[in-house]
Amino acid sequence: MRISTTQIYAEANRNMMEGQTKLAEIQNKISSGKNFTTLADDPVGANQVVNLKRELAQFEVFQTNINSTRRRLELEESTIDSLNIAVTRAQELLLQVKNGTLTDADRNSISYELEELVGYAASLMNTRDAKGEYIFSGSKGTTQTYQLNGDGSYTYQGDDTSKQIQVGSSQYLESTDTGRYLFESIPSVLELTTLGGGDNPLLAGALSEVNVLDQDAFDNFMRTTGDLKLSVARIDDGGVTDGLVYSVLDSTGNPVRAADGTPLENISYTDLDTSPNTLEVAVDGATLTMLLPNNAALKDEPNFIQSPEGTAVVNSINVMDIERMQEQFAAFDSLTLVVSGGSYELRDGGDAVVNDINGALVSGSFTAGDTIEAVFDGWTYSFSPDASVSNLTLALDPATVLPGLRVIGGEDTLISDVRIASADSVTESFSTAMLGDGTNPGLGDLKLDIVYDEVAGYQWSLNDGQGNPLGAGGYQDPSIGALTASEDINLSAVTDLVTPIEGSFSLELNGQESGSITLAGPYTDADALVGDIQSQIDLDSVLGGEITVSYTAGEGLMFTSVNDTDEIQFASVDQSIADNLGISSNQVTITNINGVEIDLTLPLDQQSEEITLAYVPPAEVTLRLKQDKTNLLNSMQDAVEAIRTLSSTDAEERLELSDVLTATLEGLSVVQERFSQSVAGMGARLNAMESAEFSNLDFKLLTEGTLSAVEDLDYAAAATELSKRQLALEAAYASFAKIQGLSLFNYIN
Incomplete structure (x- = not known):
């Protein structure tokens, strides 16, 4: 290995520069007080700081919301206190007016003070907060809560949605109550709404009046019964003219009971020369006045x-x-x-x-x-x-309405048709058969039982309310590729010259129904019958070229598709040929109910079922009793008008005034109860806000501590690090001083 003088100088210089850089970094941290001054210093820490600061900003927003909501609730509480004082004064004035010793002039003077209270209450109910928003308008804060109309009444213009203010990470509170909740709670006059009967004008106004005698008892009665179904029918009771009966059923189809316990089902009423016929029926807590058609007006036959x-x-x-x-x-x-x-x-x-x-x-x-x-x-x-x-x-006559049947607790599509197929008062015969005539109980609700077996298919039976059979039979699921009749052909019926087989049936191929295949015997044998069926199939637009028919003794008719994936079933079969040919479908016609034919489309859901068919009278209407709410201002204004217009010297007007004042006093008591509930709710919300405030403060302190741990510099550790880096730099300087005078040439001999 060779080391040059240049390398020695370069390494020493690098060590000094690195020491200076590290010393500068720690000096910058100490001067800023932060663990890092750029994102490159600590990317993970920088991300944590951003998230923690965002959380702290949320806590500031929560606190702002809490302060704002607290001010709105305090304003609402103050406003309701003032309203409560005004309502209490109004109650005192109304009680004075009820005093029989006052003259009309005295009462008129009181009405002016009461009218001023209405205006004062209206101004309070239109209170706005510091932002200019109406505190009782719900989510429509910029809309005036109550608008004075030209006729002197007041209309609520807000909505019933309270503003939800976020005071915690997952906690929301209502900032104020809505005017609809506080002031629109006074019961008005009981009204009747017709839900059905648009096609039957005879009963459009059948329930004309409800006289409530005991409000609690009547409220309980209506909660129990739900919507009322009023019906009228004509029956043949053996008299010179047909008898008229009415029924009142509850929402479950059971007869409503009168106050004396009598079930209001098929109750006879007198046929008058004039229509409608006025009847009064007493139920729990009230008397119902009904307007029912007479015999001439009840058009359940062609007119x-x-x-x-x-x-x-x-x-x-x-x-x-x-x-x-x-x-x-x-x-x-x-x-x-x-x-x-x-x-x-x-x-x-x-x-x-x-x-x-x-x-x-x-x-x-x-x-x-x-x-x-x-x-x-x-x-x-x-x-x-x-x-x-x-x-x-x-x-x-478009008012002609015929009786029928409906499914209780099931699909009405089960009943394809109810045909009044005979003349001469058959509608009365059908109604009489279903309802009875006072001597005979009638068929009642019809019970349709369907039993399914994977091998045998479906078996159905129809019985009346007493269990007497009205019809029975069987049918099969749709077949794939080939459809076989369930039984063998009755050859004696096919070849019978006296009563030859006559009737028709149709098939359904992949959801498309064929035309009618009509049989008109007698046939010499089964082959002749099969030939007739095949010739009609060949001419049919749905079946032609797709289906062939054959017969095997002991097995019956078989309809086979050229495509073995086709779905085939019997669509409709006349009862006159069903038994003789051994074929049946889920399209069933019941014919033995007093001249009425009922077409049923029985289900193919491979389930055993119990279905109830109920009589539908020719005249029927559904009625709902409703009681709308009025507001505090209108209730007080109505009392003002009654005080000024009704005289104390007239007995009837005096009684009417007493009723108005009593209703107004009861309404004001309802409003005051709402005020009490609102004040209690405001206290609960203020407590919840206080708890949220403390929780937010705890979380804020915890978040600030975490932020400080991530972001702020530890000065003791930084000072130690500074000393270490200064010492390292000084060592680098000293080393360089010693080697700068050295040369490898000094060691060459």
């Missing part, structure tokens, strides 16, 4: 409106199927008989001549006295054209 009225052109309208008639009349919109000379035409709402059930135009010639019968789908219309009446319009 036609003729214009011009009073003409005798229409001889009769015979309805065989109400639903089909309604559907067709909806398509017609209206019917107008146009007569010109000796010819007639029956036109629809679009002024087109209509077709009868056979497709023939309803038009032709006539002579005086002729009776024309037009046969439509589900109904017939007989009329005698009269040359003196050139235009006669017939419309279906």
